[in-house]
Structure formats: structure tokens, C-alpha cells
Amino acid sequence: MDRYEGFREFVTVRGPALMGTAYLLTGGRHQAEDLLQTVLTKMATRWRHIELDGNPEAYARTALYREFVSWRRVRRNHELPQAELPERTAAGDLQDAAVRRMLIEQALRRLTVKQRAVLVLRFYEDRSEAETARLLGCSVGTVKSQTHHALQRLRLLAPELGELLPEAAPMILGGER
Missing domain, CATH: 1.10.10.10 (Winged helix-like DNA-binding domain superfamily/Winged helix DNA-binding domain)
Structure with a gap:
């Protein structure tokens, strides 16, 4: 029996939604990918246990939020992006x-x-x-x-x-x- 049985399917099905949440939290695609990868890596090592609990989605989301908060405590980034915004026009x-x-x-x-x-x-x-x-x-x-x-x-x-x-x-x- 493959210890990751069900995990690959979970990532395929729920990965895009989790990525969207990670993007909103981090504000950047690469940081979101890193955050989600960290959470999924941790989940993979405990997959059997998580699957037995019956709600891997809830586990993943909780882990995502907590990992994000933990990351931010450790990796303080004091840079604030300051992009110039385009002028508003009546283009629609x-x-x-x-x-x-x-x-x-x-x-x-x-x-x-x-x-x-x-x-x-x-x-x-x-x-x-x-x-x-x-x-x-x-x-x-x-x-x-x-x-x-x-x-x-x-x-x-x-x-x-x-x-x-x-x-x-x-x-x-x-x-x-």
C-alpha cells in the first residue's frame, strides 16, 4: 500500500483553491507557492493520520494560516512594495x-x-x-x-x-x- 495513496488526488483536486488562499495571504505567486509547498510537505508526512481524521481540507487550511503567521514572525520583511499605479481613465x-x-x-x-x-x-x-x-x-x-x-x-x-x-x-x- 502506497503511503501517499489519496494524497496525490487531494493535491490535484484541492491544490488550486489552496493556492488561491495562499496567494491572498502572501501577496505574491512565488511566496504563495513556497507557503503551500511547505504545508503540503508537512501534510504528506502525516497523510495517513490526517486522512483518518476525515477532513484533510480543514487540516490543510488551518496549517496554511498557521504556517503563514509563523513564517511572518520568523521572516520579517520590512520592505513595502511601492509600484506606481496607472492613471485612471474612462477605458471601462x-x-x-x-x-x-x-x-x-x-x-x-x-x-x-x-x-x-x-x-x-x-x-x-x-x-x-x-x-x-x-x-x-x-x-x-x-x-x-x-x-x-x-x-x-x-x-x-x-x-x-x-x-x-x-x-x-x-x-x-x-x-x-
């Missing part, structure tokens, strides 16, 4: 959406690790406060305060997005899934 919704996405990505990179993780879980993953707290290993109160502070900081960092943040945080962070 597609250009506006691209500019908005760039603004959001820049603002997300400037949030604390915990704030970014909370926003991704709450608004992209559509998790409850209790689920978010459980996944991050913190209290519901911490999730509430981190969400509040993160949205407040996003409004400060990208005032152009201010009218979108309160009602449409899911749309901003990931669009419709």
Missing part, C-alpha cells in the same frame, strides 16, 4: 477593476500578518468569527478587533476603496467564487 470597468485590485493588493501587503489572515478568512473564505478564531488559535474578540483595525487601516491606506469596504468586503478580497 476592466481597467477600473485592475486598478482597484492593485490598490487592494498593495494595502493588504501593508497590514499586519494577523490582520491579513483575518480578512482572508472572514471575507474571502466567508468564515464565521468563531471559525476564524479556531483556525488562527485566538479568541473571537481578537478576530473582531483585528477585523475592525484591518478594515480601518485599509480605508486609510486606500481611501479610494473606502465606499466599498463596509458592505462589500467579500467582493473586494476575492470577487464571487
Whole structure:
């Protein structure tokens, strides 16, 4: 019996969704690939155990968030990307959406690790406060305060997005899934 039986299928089926979450957390494709690879490598060594527990997806997502927070503690990167944004024109919704996405990505990179993780879980993953707290290993109160502070900081960092943040945080962070 192959010790990785089922693992390859899990990675094939759920890998793209996990990669999307990793990208939102890290803000870059290469960092997202590294993060996901680290988590999947750890999962592979414990696959039989994880599979017996019955919910490898939940395990993977929890591991992804915790590894991201752990990485950021160890690998502090104080550089803040400062790309010049193109001027807004009346070229249509597609250009506006691209500019908005760039603004959001820049603002997300400037949030604390915990704030970014909370926003991704709450608004992209559509998790409850209790689920978010459980996944991050913190209290519901911490999730509430981190969400509040993160949205407040996003409004400060990208005032152009201010009218979108309160009602449409899911749309901003990931669009419709």
C-alpha cells in the first residue's frame, strides 16, 4: 500500500483553491507557492493520520494560516512594495477593476500578518468569527478587533476603496467564487 495513496488526488483536486488562499495571504505567486509547498510537505508526512481524521481540507487550511503567521514572525520583511499605479481613465470597468485590485493588493501587503489572515478568512473564505478564531488559535474578540483595525487601516491606506469596504468586503478580497 502506497503511503501517499489519496494524497496525490487531494493535491490535484484541492491544490488550486489552496493556492488561491495562499496567494491572498502572501501577496505574491512565488511566496504563495513556497507557503503551500511547505504545508503540503508537512501534510504528506502525516497523510495517513490526517486522512483518518476525515477532513484533510480543514487540516490543510488551518496549517496554511498557521504556517503563514509563523513564517511572518520568523521572516520579517520590512520592505513595502511601492509600484506606481496607472492613471485612471474612462477605458471601462476592466481597467477600473485592475486598478482597484492593485490598490487592494498593495494595502493588504501593508497590514499586519494577523490582520491579513483575518480578512482572508472572514471575507474571502466567508468564515464565521468563531471559525476564524479556531483556525488562527485566538479568541473571537481578537478576530473582531483585528477585523475592525484591518478594515480601518485599509480605508486609510486606500481611501479610494473606502465606499466599498463596509458592505462589500467579500467582493473586494476575492470577487464571487
